[in-house]
Amino acid sequence: MNKLIEIQQFAMEQMEKWGLIEENWTFVWDNKAVRRYGQCRYHKREIGVTKKLALINTIEESKDVVLHEIAHALTGRGHGHDAVWKRMCIKVGARPERCYKSKDRGGNVNTIKGKYMLINKDTGKVYRHYHRKPRHKNWDGVWLQGKKAETLGKLKVVSVANNNTDRSPYKIQA
Numbered sequence: 642m643n644k645l646i647e648i649q650q651f652a653m654e655q656m657e658k659w660g661l662i663e664e665n666w667t668f669v670w671d672n673k674a675v676r677r678y679g680q681c682r683y684h685k686r687e688i689g690v691t692k693k694l695a696l697i698n699t700i701e702e703s704k705d706v707v708l709h710e711i712a713h714a715l716t717g718r719g720h721g722h723d724a725v726w727k728r729m730c731i732k733v734g735a736r737p738e739r740c741y742k743s744k745d746r747g748g749n750v751n752t753i754k755g756k757y758m759l760i761n762k763d764t765g766k767v768y769r770h771y772h773r774k775p776r777h778k779n780w781d782g783v784w785l786q787g788k789k790a791e792t793l794g795k796l797k798v799v800s801v802a803n804n805n806t807d808r809s810p811y812k813i814q815a
């Protein structure tokens with residue numbers, strides 16, 4: 642719990658420092674999210690950080706997410722991850738990167754594995770994870786880009802028993 646308190650305190654301090662508190666912005670924990678690590682909601686003037694990811698990552702990683710979202714709040718809607726936003730990142734001390742880097746991509750971020758996975762029926766090889774069961778039902782004529790021979794007619798979605806931490810390449814949204 643201390644970890645969350647420390648992150649929240651950091652967020653409040655930084656939001657104060659950059660004038661966001663004065664502009665009625667608030668910090669919130671996003672309790673349901675699993676994919677994105679942070680979100681800047683302009684319409685609500687809210688910076689949300691995903692509690693589940695904060696709990697399984699270092700405080701430093703979450704602090705960077707806070708600063709990433711502060712840079713969004715300061716540059717405003719419509720800039721996305723453009724050059725203006727990147728300059729703001731440097732100013733506030735965030736890494737000027739669009740996405741976090743999960744562990745299996747050589748980064749430091751732990752992510753949450755989805756409950757469903759797309760596997761090869763024959764080999765059991767896992768290609769993708771999903772948090773919601775894919776609507777797509779018929780995988781017969783489907784293949785994965787660059788892996789046609791390996792995957793055509795071999796794909797199947799199965800559910801995973803446990804929802805563990807792993808290294809899927811999810812992005813920070815907005």
Ligand SMILES: [Zn+2]
Nearest residue numbers: 739813814815
């Ligand atoms: Zn972003």
